[in-house]
Amino acid sequence: MRNIVYLYPSLLNGLTILLGTAAGAAFSRVPPRIRETALQGAGLFVLLLGAQMALHMARPLNALLAMALGAAVGEGLNLEAGISRLAGWAKKRLGGTATAEAFVASAILFDVGALAIVGSIQAGLGQTPVLLLTKSVLDGISAVLLSATLGWGVAASAPLTALYEGSVTVLAGPLVPVFRPTVLQDFDVVGGLIVSAIGIGFIWRPPPLKVVTLLPALPLAVILGWAGAWLHITFL
Numbered sequence: 001m002r003n004i005v006y007l008y009p010s011l012l013n014g015l016t017i018l019l020g021t022a023a024g025a026a027f028s029r030v031p032p033r034i035r036e037t038a039l040q041g042a043g044l045f046v047l048l049l050g051a052q053m054a055l056h057m058a059r060p061l062n063a064l065l066a067m068a069l070g071a072a073v074g075e076g077l078n079l080e081a082g083i084s085r086l087a088g089w090a091k092k093r094l095g096g097t098a099t100a101e102a103f104v105a106s107a108i109l110f111d112v113g114a115l116a117i118v119g120s121i122q123a124g125l126g127q128t129p130v131l132l133l134t135k136s137v138l139d140g141i142s143a144v145l146l147s148a149t150l151g152w153g154v155a156a157s158a159p160l161t162a163l164y165e166g167s168v169t170v171l172a173g174p175l176v177p178v179f180r181p182t183v184l185q186d187f188d189v190v191g192g193l194i195v196s197a198i199g200i201g202f203i204w205r206p207p208p209l210k211v212v213t214l215l216p217a218l219p220l221a222v223i224l225g226w227a228g229a230w231l232h233i234t235f236l
Contacts, residue, residue: 006123007166009132014162016136017110020143021155027148035145036205042138043202049134050199053192056185062224063189070190070217071210079212083112102153106146110139110161114198114211118191118218120165124172125179131195132165183225190221 057063074080090104110116115138119131139161147154179187194214201207 006126006129006169009123009129009136010120010162010165010169013110013132013136013139013165014158016140017106017143017158017161018155020140021147021152021158024144024147024154025152027144038141038145039202042141043199045199046134046138046202047196047199049130050192050194050196053195054189055192057189058182058185059225059228062186062221062228063193066186066190066217066221066224067193067214070220071214073216073220074210074213077216079215080210083108083212098151099153099156102146102150103156105150106143106154106157107160109142109146110157111164112212114191114194114215114218116161116165117168117215118187118195120168121172121175121187122191124169125176125184131191178222178226180225183222186221186225187218190217194218 054063087104087108090100090107115131115135119129119135122131123129143154194211194217197209197211197214200209201211
């Protein structure tokens with residue numbers, strides 16, 4: 001029941017997507033130079049937010065191993081290509097219309113990434129949900145830009161985003177005992193590094209880092225943290 005209280009960031013995220021879609025559809029096309037500058041400004045903020053999380057690095061070797069091994073696992077699973085295939089399949093199933101294209105593009109943008117996962121877990125663990133609140137603002141801005149080009153289909157991703165993030169938030173509750181203070185700190189550091197990668201992708205186009213490929217680093221940070229505690233290895 002405790003986790004239900006922390007659902008408001010997920011609901012807010014869905015609301016900002018709806019508001020952003022309405023604003024974008026009303027104002028038609030946004031000039032590319034305004035779109036690029038707005039994304040770069042948001043990217044700088046996200047980069048700084050991730051860096052602030054990552055600076056609380058008590059066990060740097062754990063973070064390094066989690067990131068390196070996580071990237072290797074992500075490449076081995078070919079996660080980036082998997083997301084591309086999923087997008088193509090969804091567009092075909094939905095008929096390939098403009099509305100379907102808008103829904104698929106926005107759903108992947110809003111729901112496939114570290115901010116949605118790490119932010120929802122952060123909220124579910126009872127921490128201040130700064131990541132989901134930040135994501136709500138970013139998604140609202142993105143919805144304005146997307147709907148100005150793709151139309152009202154972007155709004156269809158709003159309930160999906162709220163449901164997805166809310167589900168992860170509720171499911172994170174039973175994981176509270178797993179996230180002992182040192183493990184939670186390692187998780188935050190790795191999550192911060194991945195959030196910084198998202199910010200870099202907003203600033204530089206095309207994104208130079210494969211953010212989705214890095215996602216396996218999150219569970220690896222938890223596994224390595226517990227392994228270090230169990231084996232009494234102080235630097236893990």
